[in-house]
Amino acid sequence: MADVVEDEEKWLAAGVAGLQQNAFYMHRALDSNNLRDALKYSAQMLSELRTSKLSPHKYYALYMRAFDELRKLEMFFKEEARRGCSIIDLYELVQHAGNILPRLYLLCTVGSVYIKSKEAPAKDVLKDLVEMCRGIQHPVRGLFLRSYLAQVSRDKLPDIGSEYEGDADTVMDAVEFVLQNFTEMNKLWVRMQHQGPAREKEKREKERSELRDLVGKNLHVLGQIEGVDLEMYKDVVLPRVLEQVVNCKDELAQYYLMDCIIQVFPDEYHLQTLDVLLGACPQLQPTVDIKTVLSRLMERLSNYAASSIDALPEFLQVEAFSKLNNAIGKVIEAQVDMPVLGVITLYSSLLTFTLHVHPDRLDYADQVLGACVKKLSGKEKLEDSKATKQIVSLLSAPLEKYNDIVIALKLSNYPCIMEYLDSETNKVMATVIIQSIMKNKTRISAADKVEALFELIKGLIKDLDGTVHDEVDEDDFKEEQNSVARLIQMLYNDDVEEMFKIICTVRKHILTGGPKRLPFTIPPLVFSSLKLVRQLQGQDENPFGEEESTTPKKIFQLLNQTVETLSNVPAPELALRLYLQCAEAANDCDLEPVAYEFFTQAYILYEEEISDSRAQVTAIHLIIGTLQRMHVFGVENRDTLTHKATGYSAKLLKKPDQCRAVYVCSHLFWVDDQENIKDGERVLLCLKRALRIANAAQQMANAARGSTGSVTLFVEILNKYLYFFEKGNPQITVAAVQSLIELITTEMQSDSSTPDPAADAFLASTLRYIEFQKQKGGAIGEKYDSIKV
């Protein structure tokens, strides 16, 4: 292969050298006004173009040099004509050149001057030239020759308003000329396909590709002729071009030229000739990538519709949608082996078109999706990643257009298409949908819409058949589930009945999610439900309300069952927290039995499921904190729960944790805003118990490590003493406070105590606090007055 290239380089170099040498002599002849010699040398120069040895790419290099030289020759001819030399004679003279190729190049060159001189109508000269060029049937040489003709005639066509416009109908002549040149060039181009041995087919196609713009240029010229209006395009240009395209039966040419037509001529023309254009499609070779052609056509038309609203009525008038839809159907029918990717690409383009041109016609969009479903049915789930990407693009289009999932949900075929996605892509699509909702802050407020939505995104909600959870990346999984959780927060309706329906619908779906998903999806559902409870509280009680209507009690029942499902995960810590939240909400609704039930569940979890010591510490604090705020409990219930809580506190593993939990329990016996919960004695009992535990902790530390450890716990308890002292608990006396202060000070100064700067600072700030309170004066000041620091 390298040899051939090397040889080609050599031949090209030789060709260029020959060309340059003759050009040199030609110039000399021109300078001395020697027409005969000029013609002789120019013919010799042009002979280099008679070579068969060069590839199109290299031939082009040679051709360009010849082209440049011919410009100078042309200028000389022009001068000659101006000086009175007969152009007709010149036209005759150059035909004496020995070989046909140089003869024709020279003829075209003179012809250019001839037309400019206006001694003959442009159409006559052009007709003569285009027919004479038939003399060259070699594809590459012929193509370049005709290309030369096209180039020199470009500005001399008898167009409307041009200086070469003769009598009426001359535009027709211009068109005829270009069409003929085009037709001949295409024939030459196609002929290249069949030259040479079969094994070099690929090489030939590559070479043909390099030449395609030579052929296409003619269409560009046609597009730019002023006189070619819609009528002429419809009646003459398009039919003739299509005739050639169809009849040449060449895949390469057909694909290129169809695309050329679409890109070159105006969109309004395409709209008005849609039938004809689309009618050609099934007539093309089956191997032509017609789907790309159609897609590009639809893309152009979509952009046209998007950029100019005035054009929209035209689309309706020519029934563009149904024509395109039918055409696509026919193509798919004809090309039985078209891969799924092709089908979906076509429908994707049609859908984009529909969304641009007929945004209000959801039925059209649904039709397109339906056609897609039909084509996909009977096949298995897609495995081709390009095809699935295309489907995602197809399904994303309505989302992006309408920015509202509710509209997309109206497309009945939308979920059907998702059925054909593999589970991975299903999840991708589901994520796209959720992101669209987030971005547009779409409010989905009807339970049936929520149902449809959760059906659509079921890839995220549960394990679809055959998927194994282990394959999923942990972080990705978390992100997915968090996005579902966020989605749940966005579902809302002011109407309480509808909202309850929504909650039930969501619950139904997320309960199919399995143990790995529930910890993510249950909490937002619970909080949505609690918000609904508040909404109900805000409304006036309806004494005439139906049996079926939603009440807080009903919601709490549902909540109980919902939180219970976390036991399957298992997630006892989360469940405990949620039970306590529900208890507080029940408290606000004055539903004592309900609140008690939630506490019971929480306690059971604490006793049976939470065994990690740190988890226990946090859990007991949550229990105490919640219980402290309850006002709905009667004495008995409250006592039971409090007794248990203090019991748990005393049984925590580490002594410091015990101490803290116990002194915190003191708050259970003294609630500021509830007059009947101010049991000074029980408060003191708690604090004393805490002190005992703190002491025991000290002794243990002494025994185990030889030093008594930190006095921090004592300082904490002191602070609690002060708290209740200030609140007016009669059991907390000045003496008690005083002796505790002394105890602490003694401990700190003792030899066996570990120095602890934090504890020191704590004591210092506590004593400062006492000082501040003394300074306050009034009742507080009096109280604190007797405490000596």
Add this chain to the structure above:
Amino acid sequence: MQEVHDYFKSLCPDLHVTRGEYDEDSRYPENKTLTIGQFKLGICHGHQVIPWGDLDSLAMLQRQLDVDILVTGHTHQFKAYKHEGGVVINPGSATGAYSSFTYDVNPSFVLMDIDGLRVVVYVYELIDGEVKVDKIDFKKTATTRSAH
């Protein structure tokens, strides 16, 4: 949650987090202290301080941590409370999340501008779709503390 953590980090790489009652990540401490300029700050979510939201109990924690400013949360209610020992700030909930403490959770957050012995607290609240900003000034008196 990793996403939220990363988002905060993108706002400011110097991020301090303490554990909330729903945080499963045990990396986060129960409370934290740090010094910024002349101020010592303490951070604690607050579900550990009972009664929840009780300013006297929070003041106790403040004394224990020995900080000028205590930043706390849990109730989702904005509060800024000054007492002789310092300042307690609850910035409320940035997302307006459900709270058993209040039925009206307006999303809010706080920016503190610490300059020398002065801190200006800017509180941003989203009320009925509008952002309202309020400003509170605190000056630290340079009280001499007994040396230890």
